[in-house]
Amino acid sequence: MISAFIILFIRGSPALLLPLIPVMLFFLSSGLMIGLIARSFRELSFISIFFSTYVTAYLFFPSIFANIHVISLISPLTLMVNNLQGDGFTAGQYLFSTSLFFVTSAVLFYAGVTNFREERLFSHEPLTSKIIQFISSGISRAHPWASLFSLAMLTVPFVFMVQMMLLVLLFNLPMPLSLVLLLVAAAGVEEVAKSLGLYTIATRFTGFLTWKALAAGSVMTALGFLVAEKLLLLVTLSQIAESVFGTVLFSSLGLLYIPFLIHLVGIMITGTALKLRGPAAYLPGIMLATLVHCACNLYLIRGWIW
Known part of the structure; x- marks a missing residue:
């Protein structure tokens, strides 16, 4: 008003x-x-x-x-x-x-x-426990894979929003430092968002995260993330495609199998850490998944940096 x-x-x-x-x-x-x-x-x-x-x-x-x-x-x-x-x-x-x-x-x-x-x-x-509670309410035991697929899709807009803010904060730094920092931060944000569903299952649904469930959940999470990325890509990339920062953020989206494999490997790394060591291994798993994600992105955009 x-x-x-x-x-x-x-x-x-x-x-x-x-x-x-x-x-x-x-x-x-x-x-x-x-x-x-x-x-x-x-x-x-x-x-x-x-x-x-x-x-x-x-x-x-x-x-x-x-x-x-x-x-x-x-x-x-x-x-x-x-x-x-x-x-x-x-x-x-x-x-x-x-x-x-x-x-x-x-x-x-x-x-x-x-x-x-x-x-x-x-x-x-605690705050983190309440957030996990909220997420767990959206995961159905009867349809866990559909729930993980939907949850991954719903996290993508928030990931894009955080990544856009990272663009604003980092694009004025000297090159190639800004690109490297953007790669690391953006990859970390994605890995945290993708892992929320599996982390919730590991902490709230005791005994549910078997190796078979981990594999199926990782595939559905990666697929949901990819589908939502592609949908939002139609809106976002058209405006910032000419920017080198847009290339960094969305460089692997041109081919379907490359981003899918990157998402799948990242969530599998975090999920494996949760399966082997429990919630205590979540942070190391995220860090390792972020490093692998960054390595893949660096390879894809190596022409922009060296």
């Missing part, structure tokens, strides 16, 4: 409101989830401040480089800047800037509504 009054006051175009809609939805859905996972007012304040700072940086940092670098389009505020300057924005640019906000908002609203139960509201378990 305040934004509408400001736009009317400056006699701006009603189109200025369009980029704000997904941002408002994202803050509302995130507020619901933060309220559910926080155990106290202190924790609620800390998580809310951290989250709002991160999202504000995601929104405002790219808009500083409007009309300078294509990466600025990851922020919906860049569309508002372009509109105020009289340039406007296309439907493709709007979809690129807002799609991640729309999709992540839908996922967060769904997770919040399905977990809006008494045992979740009054639970005093």
